[in-house]
Amino acid sequence: PAGDSPRARIVLVGPPGSGKSTIGRKLARELGVELFDTDAGIEAETGRGIPEIFATDGEPAFRRIEEDVVRRAVLEHDGVVSLGGGSVLSARTREVLRGATVVYLEISVGEGLRRTGSSNARPLLNGTDPAAKYRELMRIRRPLYREVATVRVRTDGRSPGRVVRMILAKL
Numbered sequence: 001p002a003g004d005s006p007r008a009r010i011v012l013v014g015p016p017g018s019g020k021s022t023i024g025r026k027l028a029r030e031l032g033v034e035l036f037d038t039d040a041g042i043e044a045e046t047g048r049g050i051p052e053i054f055a056t057d058g059e060p061a062f063r064r065i066e067e068d069v070v071r072r073a074v075l076e077h078d079g080v081v082s083l084g085g086g087s088v089l090s091a092r093t094r095e096v097l098r099g100a101t102v103v104y105l106e107i108s109v110g111e112g113l114r115r116t117g118s119s120n121a122r123p124l125l126n127g128t129d130p131a132a133k134y135r136e137l138m139r140i141r142r143p144l145y146r147e148v149a150t151v152r153v154r155t156d157g158r159s160p161g162r163v164v165r166m167i168l169a170k171l
């Protein structure tokens, strides 16, 4: 709602495999603040795993929970907040991000797929053709990540330490 402004010092966005959790941890340590990971927040709050929420309740139900957890994290947490890769799909979330420092961790499709590997912790990338799914997801989300970002950092072929230094240099 109008009047609420983001407290989070830095919000990390990007697709699965872009390094949000790893970079988030390092960045928070570097800044001497806490990291809040919204995927972990959803699991803590519901007492359920994300794959289970997708399987039992479906993606729209997951997105509603996510929207709520993300909103509170961005408005109330004054450290680093890393968002689940699909949170930018919500217009309400994109609105909540206005006025925040939002870092978009850019990653190529090839590298993103390599990093997500064959883990089934990511329900959206399971199935017969993860590469096609990832490409399709990026086609839809790339403009949304760009819309919310105030800073963009390319992460391909760069170590987490290097990415963190690049972020700090751009703040």
Ligand code: S3P
Residues within 6 Å of the ligand: 014, 015, 016, 017, 020, 039, 050, 083, 084, 085, 086, 087, 121, 122, 123, 124
């Ligand atoms: C999702 C990404 C996941 C998690 C859920 C949905 C997505 O987070 O929120 O599986 O839609 O891209 P990561 O980006 O941390 O993998």
